Amino acid sequence: MEPLDRLVTQELSMKIRPVWDEPREDNEAEEDASQALAVFITREELESGAWTMAAGTEVPAAIVGAVRELAARGRFSGRLGETEALPTLGLMPGYQALLLCGLGEAARAEGTDAWRDAGVYAARAALGQGLERLAAPLPRAGRAAVRELVYALAEGLWLGCYRMPSFAASRGTRPPALKEVALLCGRATADERAGLQRSLEAAYAMALATHYARDLTNLPGNYLVPETLAREAQTLAARYGLECTVLDEHGIREQGMGGLAAVGGGSANPPRMIAIRYRGTEEENADVIGLVGKGITFDTGGISLKKPEGMEEMISDMGGAAVLLGLIHVLGRLRPQVHAVIVIPAAENMPSGSAFKPGDVISVMNGQTVEILNTDAEGRVVLADGVLYAKALGATRLIDVATLTGAVLVSFADVATGAVSNDEPFLQELLSYARQAGEKVWPFPNYPEYHDMLKSRVADIKNAASRDRWAGSITAGLFIGFFAGDAPWVHLDTGGTAWLWNERGTEPQGGTGAMVRTLGHYLCGSPAAEGDI
Numbered sequence: 019m020e021p022l023d024r025l026v027t028q029e030l031s032m033k034i035r036p037v038w039d040e041p042r043e044d045n046e047a048e049e050d051a052s053q054a055l056a057v058f059i060t061r062e063e064l065e066s067g068a069w070t071m072a073a074g075t076e077v078p079a080a081i082v083g084a085v086r087e088l089a090a091r092g093r094f095s096g097r098l099g100e101t102e103a104l105p106t107l108g109l110m111p112g113y114q115a116l117l118l119c120g121l122g123e124a125a126r127a128e129g130t131d132a133w134r135d136a137g138v139y140a141a142r143a144a145l146g147q148g149l150e151r152l153a154a155p156l157p158r159a160g161r162a163a164v165r166e167l168v169y170a171l172a173e174g175l176w177l178g179c180y181r182m183p184s185f186a187a188s189r190g191t192r193p194p195a196l197k198e199v200a201l202l203c204g205r206a207t208a209d210e211r212a213g214l215q216r217s218l219e220a221a222y223a224m225a226l227a228t229h230y231a232r233d234l235t236n237l238p239g240n241y242l243v244p245e246t247l248a249r250e251a252q253t254l255a256a257r258y259g260l261e262c263t264v265l266d267e268h269g270i271r272e273q274g275m276g277g278l279a280a281v282g283g284g285s286a287n288p289p290r291m292i293a294i295r296y297r298g299t300e301e302e303n304a305d306v307i308g309l310v311g312k313g314i315t316f317d318t319g320g321i322s323l324k325k326p327e328g329m330e331e332m333i334s335d336m337g338g339a340a341v342l343l344g345l346i347h348v349l350g351r352l353r354p355q356v357h358a359v360i361v362i363p364a365a366e367n368m369p370s371g372s373a374f375k376p377g378d379v380i381s382v383m384n385g386q387t388v389e390i391l392n393t394d395a396e397g398r399v400v401l402a403d404g405v406l407y408a409k410a411l412g413a414t415r416l417i418d419v420a421t422l423t424g425a426v427l428v429s430f431a432d433v434a435t436g437a438v439s440n441d442e443p444f445l446q447e448l449l450s451y452a453r454q455a456g457e458k459v460w461p462f463p464n465y466p467e468y469h470d471m472l473k474s475r476v477a478d479i480k481n482a483a484s485r486d487r488w489a490g491s492i493t494a495g496l497f498i499g500f501f502a503g504d505a506p507w508v509h510l511d512t513g514g515t516a517w518l519w520n521e522r523g524t525e526p527q528g529g530t531g532a533m534v535r536t537l538g539h540y541l542c543g544s545p546a547a548e549g550d551i
Contacts (some may be wrong), residue, residue, distance in 0.1 A: 025237060031195060036214060056117040058072065061123055061124070063096065065089075067082070070082060098122035117140065119136050131456045152200070169221045170456075220542070235517065244290040266290060275407070284366075284368040284373025294360040305356075306414050308411070313336045314336055315335070316332055317396065319369075321393045341419050345534065388479055425491045426490075457532060
């Protein structure tokens, strides 16, 4: 089995380099050569002709005419997601092509979402054209907003370069990749340069975390089992000087983690409980954010066996764990002033003679009991031990992220992540960071009637409602909330968003890394804002 560092992104190969207007040495000219100039254009700029000012350089009349002809033929309208490459035919020295990138309506282009999305589409278009070097002018905005737009554009460019890992024998002969984007920044003060550089560093950390989470989610189940996931967590923690503890199957039982032990008991690959501690401030009494991620490295459903069609997607059932390990890159690089503990219960859910069964009653870490009605509702069972362990390690508020239910697809398809919480202000705070990050999250209600659906006649709680097709995502989340107790808690169900069967919009096929950026923003504040980090 190959080491994971060869299969999972450790650094991004594409660089974004700011270029400032200043005297330059002759030998630097060749380094600045770009194959294409990317110009980001709103629909209004295209119609008025003002896009030539947005190019950051003089655009020859012949090329302006060619763009007008494209618009007249309906080939390019400035709509977000549209790209079109025009050869410069030697009319723009230093550039072989002009890459037109739509920003959509001008009002929308004032926010970060349009620039992030346009960056994704621009990178994909450059890859499609076989371009290795690209230049792009600085986004147009006032000085207060330009850092956030640069952050969004850079993040989008990096995210757009993502390619799913290949296990083919010929994977060594990959097509050309985008190697560099020169960001044409004009003149700036030393403080402005430093601010833009911090924006680029923050965007890099968030994009690296997302690439990493996508790669980890895409690993086949025979490459990633609980033990290899634990070793990867240890390696990643050591890279950034963080404390990592791993409990094996014996330690899990000694700690009374009967939920994790039961779910992992049917597999030849025993379970692991992973904990990583991050201390970003000297304050001893600071809140400790407990982040708990579902790490089911493959889910057959256990004795309650899933249907075979589509079961291969269950390599993604550790998508929550992938998100949290990706966040180690954010914490390690940006060093936000927070305390956090990351907990990942990892197991394979397999059917065998030693597997747990419907009708079993098991005890979790705090001694409470769970009646098992469905062994395919295993994620919430391991997360019960996960949130209890996070609380034992000092967590004062909790966020769990998990590919928890298929029912969330009924509510939101694969478009939005579902959320359940016991603390409305905490939930609203997290939703505000999701909007900043450009990720879609929508809350479910938390009514007493839903709690009643989980009452058991023989245990403290049952792991599925009797009519488990009713309010399935809500009751699954509230099962976890039962063990969160009085601690402020938010559950994020990425059962529809962590994995896509086909590329959609700016999201790739396969693992998406959904919720990396939301949680990264929550931990760091707005990464591009002055003074947040």
